[in-house]
Amino acid sequence: xxxxxxxxxxxxxxxxxFKTAVALVLLGLLTLLAGVGQKTIWAPAETVTASAPSDGTxxxxxxxxxxxxxxxxxxxxxxxGEGSFMLAAGRPDDVDAWVGKTAHNTVSGVSEDNxxxxxxxxxxxxxxPSPAGSDLWVSTENASGELNYTWSAPADGEWSLLLASxxxxxxxxxxxxxxxxxxxxxxxxxLMVLGALLILAGLALLVIKPRGGKPAAIDGExxxxxxxxxxxxxxxxxxxxxxxxxxxxxxxxxxxxxxSAASGPARAVLSPMGVSRTGFSRAGIAMAALAATIVAxxxxxxxxxxxxxxPSASESAGADTAPESPVLLDAQFRRILEQVSSTVxxxxxxxxxxxxxxxxxxxxxDVRTQNYRIRSQVGAxxxxxxxxxxxxxxxxxxxxxxxxxQVMAVTQGEGNVVxxxxxxxxxxxxxxxxxxxxxxxxxxxxFPAIGRNGTETxxxxxxSGLLYSGAEALAGLxxxxxxxxxxxxxKLVEGQSSPYIADTLAYQADIAKNGVxxxxxxxxxxxxxxxxxxxxxxxxxxxxxxxNFDFDGTPKAEGDKLAIGDDAAVLxxxxxxxxxxxxxxxxxxxxxxxxxxxxxxxxLVAATRGLVGASFK
Numbered sequence: 232x233x234x235x236x237x238x239x240x241x242x243x244x245x246x247x248x249f250k251t252a253v254a255l256v257l258l259g260l261l262t263l264l265a266g267v268g269q270k271t272i273w274a275p276a277e278t279v280t281a282s283a284p285s286d287g288t289x290x291x292x293x294x295x296x297x298x299x300x301x302x303x304x305x306x307x308x309x310x311x312g313e314g315s316f317m318l319a320a321g322r323p324d325d326v327d328a329w330v331g332k333t334a335h336n337t338v339s340g341v342s343e344d345n346x347x348x349x350x351x352x353x354x355x356x357x358x359x360p361s362p363a364g365s366d367l368w369v370s371t372e373n374a375s376g377e378l379n380y381t382w383s384a385p386a387d388g389e390w391s392l393l394l395a396s397x398x399x400x401x402x403x404x405x406x407x408x409x410x411x412x413x414x415x416x417x418x419x420x421x422l423m424v425l426g427a428l429l430i431l432a433g434l435a436l437l438v439i440k441p442r443g444g445k446p447a448a449i450d451g452e453x454x455x456x457x458x459x460x461x462x463x464x465x466x467x468x469x470x471x472x473x474x475x476x477x478x479x480x481x482x483x484x485x486x487x488x489x490x491s492a493a494s495g496p497a498r499a500v501l502s503p504m505g506v507s508r509t510g511f512s513r514a515g516i517a518m519a520a521l522a523a524t525i526v527a528x529x530x531x532x533x534x535x536x537x538x539x540x541x542p543s544a545s546e547s548a549g550a551d552t553a554p555e556s557p558v559l560l561d562a563q564f565r566r567i568l569e570q571v572s573s574t575v576x577x578x579x580x581x582x583x584x585x586x587x588x589x590x591x592x593x594x595x596x597d598v599r600t601q602n603y604r605i606r607s608q609v610g611a612x613x614x615x616x617x618x619x620x621x622x623x624x625x626x627x628x629x630x631x632x633x634x635x636x637q638v639m640a641v642t643q644g645e646g647n648v649v650x651x652x653x654x655x656x657x658x659x660x661x662x663x664x665x666x667x668x669x670x671x672x673x674x675x676x677x678f679p680a681i682g683r684n685g686t687e688t689x690x691x692x693x694x695s696g697l698l699y700s701g702a703e704a705l706a707g708l709x710x711x712x713x714x715x716x717x718x719x720x721x722k723l724v725e726g727q728s729s730p731y732i733a734d735t736l737a738y739q740a741d742i743a744k745n746g747v748x749x750x751x752x753x754x755x756x757x758x759x760x761x762x763x764x765x766x767x768x769x770x771x772x773x774x775x776x777x778x779n780f781d782f783d784g785t786p787k788a789e790g791d792k793l794a795i796g797d798d799a800a801v802l803x804x805x806x807x808x809x810x811x812x813x814x815x816x817x818x819x820x821x822x823x824x825x826x827x828x829x830x831x832x833x834x835l836v837a838a839t840r841g842l843v844g845a846s847f848k
Contacts, residue, residue, distance in 0.1 A: 368393075672836065
């Protein structure tokens with residue numbers, strides 16, 4: 232009989248488990264600290280500041296609209312310069328139009344390291360008018376020496392900035408912009424989660440007892456099977472575990488194999504961890520599951536902390552670009568109306584037409600100029616209706632961004648018996664809006680609905696979607712005011728409580744009947760260059776314009792005299808004439824035009840007239 236040598240049990244399992252656990256805990260601590268560090272000591276700065284190069288001067292500097300949204304959030308601007316300067320905000324196309332051909336610098340972007348602003352120079356005219364006070368600007372900041380400005384959008388869409396001194400001196404060149412920085416740390420949370428899991432895994436390895444066999448000497452005869460048979464059975468068990476099949480009993484060892492094993496020397500075989508092979512395979516599966524959990528947790532955490540992708544440049548441009556946006560914001564319009572109102576008030580009080588020219592033009596300038604002249608000599612002559620900025624009943628703003636631009640307001644304030652239509656026109660980018668017509672709303676007339684968020688303006692000859700073009704409507708009104716039997720009698724009507732047309736026809740008929748010493752003729756013709764057409768909400772249109780009302784008189788016989796009133800005498804230089812006379816009135820009118828397909832007639836919405844000329848032949 233061969234004696235099998237028995238050795239003391241191998242006690243390597245506990246030290247190795249301890250070392251592995253300590254390693255996992257230390258690795259977890261390092262990983263956790265790395266994640267915490269990304270949120271604290273290694274966290275990126277909340278803002279980045281970029282400065283413009285100081286080389287190259289120009290009277291104007293444009294700050295491109297895309298810088299406002301370059302990093303998202305609020306952008307702060309610091310400007311330093313000598314003396315006084317201003318920073319104005321406006322639509323990009325308005326800023327570009329005002330700059331025109333003037334030499335200028337453009338702050339167009341930021342360097343890759345976010346430390347320098349990119350500056351581009353455009354050659355051109357060496358000077359420009361001062362941009363201060365332009366109606367194009369939504370807001371203006373004035374400063375002396377230094378300006379700190381927070382750039383925020385006053386409304387939807389794109390907004391640029393214009394920096395200038397007075398248009399002749401160089402614009403300040405010391406410009407820095409502070410942007411919000413990307414403070415996201417997408418790996419911080421995953422690292423902290425992973426570190427915590429590693430620490431837990433290490434602690435678990437220390438406290439959970441392993442499942443295993445006896446770490447003692449093994450006698451082949453006591454076991455009842457050879458070591459080869461035991462090894463074969465262990466391999467079969469591991470294989471079935473990998474394939475996910477049910478555990479099957481190990482194949483029985485042959486007796487002759489057992490006898491053969493017993494006849495030779497053998498030693499006990501222990502697993503490296505001091506546990507049975509079955510226990511080790513289950514621990515491996517548990518560790519694999521733990522690793523999968525760690526990886527999954529890292530992926531979820533990374534997904535949760537990764538910011539959503541920003542839209543592409545083309546998508547952003549498409550969202551911000553508003554080519555059909557109204558040419559004025561409500562705050563701009565109110566500011567303009569206040570300036571127009573105060574200008575007209577000052578001129579009315581002084582009866583000084585020179586005071587009107589900065590804010591009044593065309594028909595309204597003609598009428599008020601002659602009104603002042605007449606009132607300076609005829610105290611009883613009625614003044615024009617005052618222009619009020621409040622109460623603002625509604626506004627009509629064109630969305631056509633080319634020049635000239637037309638807008639309108641309906642106001643009724645102190646001295647306005649009825650609401651008044653105020654028509655304003657901006658001829659070019661560097662000119663301000665000017666009041667070109669004031670027309671009182673006819674009593675009992677409803678003002679047509681027009682979108683306040685911007686509406687289409689049409690040319691006088693454009694008939695698209697309308698029963699008549701603006702030019703045809705005013706021509707029809709002229710015929711209606713001239714002839715009692717006009718072909719437009721049923722095509723253009725007025726309210727029964729506001730018979731401007733009827734009163735005009737009656738006045739002309741009375742002159743012709745009672746003027747026994749003269750022959751009289753009357754004409755009402757539209758002034759094409761002063762016609763403005765706005766699209767209404769129902770697809771129709773509101774046309775505003777000037778009618779030139781000429782009153783011509785000639786003596787019937789030699790020696791006959793024609794007399795004119797005191798008001799006309801001031802302009803004509805006398806009260807009587809034997810050669811004939813001509814009186815000229817400017818009529819400010821507004822006519823509603825129905826859309827195509829409507830059976831409704833056109834309607835006179837507003838009208839008034841003022842004497843602008845008188846002369847003898």
